[in-house]
Amino acid sequence: MEILIFVKQVPDDGIEVHLDPAAGTPDTAKIDKIANAFDTYALELAARYVEANGGNVTVAAIGPDGTDSMLKNLIAVGAKKAYLFKDPSFEQGDEASTANRLAQLVKKCEAENGAPYDLILCGKESTDEISGQVGARLAEELSLPFVSSVIEITPDGDKLIAKQETDEGYIKFETAMPAVYTIAKPGYDPRYPNIKAKMAARKAVIPTFSAADAGVSEAPCYVECVSYTEPPKREAGLKIQEKEVADTVAKAMEILIKDKVL
Amino acid sequence: MEILVYIEVKEGELVQGSLEALAAAKELGNATALVAGDADAAAKAAVYGAPVVCAKVDAANPDAILGAVEAVCKAKNADAVFFAGTQWGKDLAPRLASRAKTGCITDVTGMEKDGDAILYTRPAFGGTVIEKMKNHGALQVCTIRSGSYSKPEAGAPASIEECDPGEADIRVKVLEAAKEITEAVNLEGADIIVSGGRGMGSKEDFQLVVELAKVLGATVGASRPAIEDGWISRAHQVGQSGKIVAPKLYIACGISGAMQHISGAIGSKYIVAINKDPDASIFSVADLGLVGDAKQIIPLLIEEIKKRK
Incomplete structure (x- = not known):
């Protein structure tokens, strides 16, 4: 099976993002860029799938300079091929624009791969904008079956069974191929690269394409971000740190009772 | 402004987030509630005062629901469609928006009218940044983040209209829906x-x-x-x-x-x-x-x- 995963490069979500006071926009310049966590879960799930059932995993990303090193890291942890799409025009737009471009890029990826994809995966959401729309919109752009928050995929003849995580448990869906799924966190973590894989990935050359190279036409855009603000700050209260834990607890109890919380 | 609200039903009960979306819609314009499949649930929805459309579809299949929302949206000539900020809502809203060639705003915590347009408020970057958004597409589509609105007051029941939305484009088959977590965890209502x-x-x-x-x-x-x-x-x-x-x-x-x-x-x-x-x-x-x-x-x-x- 040929699997294509679209990966987004995001600011490290362990670091708080604040507004640049001069520009009034989110200041992410100094924050390390990493592969979106849910996209790395998608890669691990796909890598395990092809290890068990055969096939290849391709990762592809739209992104600026530096995105190629993220893609190299992904080659070290299960991806066989990687493509980068880099163009100033790709940096503008909303979720509709991104999904429309990705739908157009599938064809370019297939031409480069020399084979069509049976399954297209995205993370269920990105950790920066957290809008969770792109996978769903991509499925619609391509008129393909869509299942979100998948944590397990099993082959079933010429069909796939996708296990979707829900609030209470799970739902199992059957779909034809190709299909578009978004991936939630399965019950395992993405692998760490071993030295050999790391060395090989470092040498990998990531084919990079502009909008013109990839044959991407102008994408629609509907949503405009009018302004950014920061939410009102909550004031920090009292912090207790006594030498003895018992004293810390005793003091805290006093305050909780005084504040009528307990 | 004609606003269609998709009311999610879980085990016969209306989902709280959907009622919040209904409250948001009633604040902004003329709300219509859409319930998939379930006549009892439609009756429960009617007490919140907005007319209800009960679409006869397989409510377990997201493709069937999407088809129903799309059909009712067109039939009612809706200006906007609101969804709860649940997993289903977040799946259906961008798909509907894609089909209607418009934008979609997810996790909306507040809305205000700006002339004929809606100005949406939503958090990003885990909540350190608040965005104000406008959707320049013809149809307004959004999901409302849970806890952002209180559910509407119940009153005299509104009308219920049954509708057959016709054939939907069904691409997935539901094989099994399992409940693994049986404990009721009421975090939203906890003191x-x-x-x-x-x-x-x-x-x-x-x-x-x-x-x-x-x-x-x-x-x-x-x-x-x-x-x-x-x-x-x-x-x-x-x-x-x-x-x-x-x-x-x-x-x-x-x-x-x-x-x-x-x-x-x-x-x-x-x-x-x-x-x-x-x-x-x-x-x-x-x-x-x-x-x-x-x-x-x-x-x-x-x-x-x-x-x-």
């Missing part, structure tokens, strides 16, 4: 929540959080790391990707305070944080901070609370 995070160290020590909750008559919450390490079921997750809560008292044990988590608990009246790192960001939002190992502090706290009972 006190005791939450644990990675700092609890292990599944065994996470039990201290459960014990403290028991002594206080509180609901147990958890941050994403504790869920992902399997210390407690995801029904307990508080935060951006879990539940948004607003209890009178929120006790965060061994939680460092990633924005992802804090944004889900920031609406709490009083926040107590227990963490051994004095610089943990949770302390910057806590009314009271206890610096120390939660594994040592919680047993003493339990003892003290028991003494005072």
Whole structure:
């Protein structure tokens, strides 16, 4: 099976993002860029799938300079091929624009791969904008079956069974191929690269394409971000740190009772 | 403004988030509620005053529901379609928007009219940044983040209209829907929540959080790391990707305070944080901070609370 995963490069979500006071926009310049966590879960799930059932995993990303090193890291942890799409025009737009471009890029990826994809995966959401729309919109752009928050995929003849995580448990869906799924966190973590894989990935050359190279036409855009603000700050209260834990607890109890919380 | 609201039904009950979306719609314009499949549920929806359309479709299949929403949206000539900020809502809204060639705003916490347009408010980057958005597409599509609106007042029932939305484009087949988590975890309605995070160290020590909750008559919450390490079921997750809560008292044990988590608990009246790192960001939002190992502090706290009972 040929699997294509679209990966987004995001600011490290362990670091708080604040507004640049001069520009009034989110200041992410100094924050390390990493592969979106849910996209790395998608890669691990796909890598395990092809290890068990055969096939290849391709990762592809739209992104600026530096995105190629993220893609190299992904080659070290299960991806066989990687493509980068880099163009100033790709940096503008909303979720509709991104999904429309990705739908157009599938064809370019297939031409480069020399084979069509049976399954297209995205993370269920990105950790920066957290809008969770792109996978769903991509499925619609391509008129393909869509299942979100998948944590397990099993082959079933010429069909796939996708296990979707829900609030209470799970739902199992059957779909034809190709299909578009978004991936939630399965019950395992993405692998760490071993030295050999790391060395090989470092040498990998990531084919990079502009909008013109990839044959991407102008994408629609509907949503405009009018302004950014920061939410009102909550004031920090009292912090207790006594030498003895018992004293810390005793003091805290006093305050909780005084504040009528307990 | 004609606004269609898709009302989700779970085990015969209307989903709270859908009622919040209905409240948001009633505030902004003329709301119509859309219920898939279930006549009893349609009757329950009607008491909130907005006319109800009950579409005869297989409510277990998302493709069937999407087809129904699309058909009713066209038939009613709706200007906007609102969804709850649930998993289903978040799946259906962008798909509908894609089909209608328009934008979609997810996780909306507030809306105001700006002439004929809607100005949406939503959090990004885990809640450290608030965005104001406008959708220049013809149809307005959004999901409402749970806890952002209170559910509408019940009153005299509105009309119910049955509708056959016709054939939908069905691309997935539902094989099995299973319930693994049977415990009812009412985080949204809790007065006190005791939450644990990675700092609890292990599944065994996470039990201290459960014990403290028991002594206080509180609901147990958890941050994403504790869920992902399997210390407690995801029904307990508080935060951006879990539940948004607003209890009178929120006790965060061994939680460092990633924005992802804090944004889900920031609406709490009083926040107590227990963490051994004095610089943990949770302390910057806590009314009271206890610096120390939660594994040592919680047993003493339990003892003290028991003494005072």
